[in-house]
Amino acid sequence: AQKITQTQPGMFVQEKEAVTLDCTYDTSDQSYGLFWYKQPSSGEMIFLIYQGSYDEQNATEGRYSLNFQKARKSANLVISASQLGDSAMYFCAMREGGPYNQGGKLIFGQGTELSVKP
């Protein structure tokens, strides 16, 4: 069965420094997608970045990058130049099947709470 594991319940980082949030996954599918979402204290879920299992390059979106190591089944989120507004809960999620999979169901990890210190 598919599973997402986030082993860091909480992380601290100094403003302007980079931070890596860990995510490992387990699936028997060859085709899958990996997502990161941010949930600030206000509660909404904000999509950050996506990596497909067949994508050869690591995904990047502005200050966010995804360090995808397929053999290790890890999909770590790297936030560069942390800002105070980055303080939030971060969730890693996985969807089995390709981009046109009709189900599209996501399995979420338990989340990592990131606190950025001034």
Next chain:
Amino acid sequence: NAGVTQTPKFQVLKTGQSMTLQCAQDMNHNSMYWYRQDPGMGLRLIYYSASEGTTDKGEVPNGYNVSRLNKREFSLRLESAAPSQTSVYFCAASYQPQHFGDGTRLSIL
């Protein structure tokens, strides 16, 4: 939040009461989803609808029913609310990526 609207935002119920959580999207996506979020557990899928007229169970469907009224609307119903259903409920649309509503905070006393 862009495109997915949930109502109500907050609700308090007594055990045994029923209620329906409403969700509407204006993005013309086929797929819609209902999740619940409990402290320390991330989001878990309750039900989903891959297209208008179809619904399927997710990871935690017990105690819930859903209706895909049309392409825009996907409702979640609690027939007889229980304290274990106290949670934050999120509706989402599309699947790559999924766009979430702002959530409904539901407390059952």
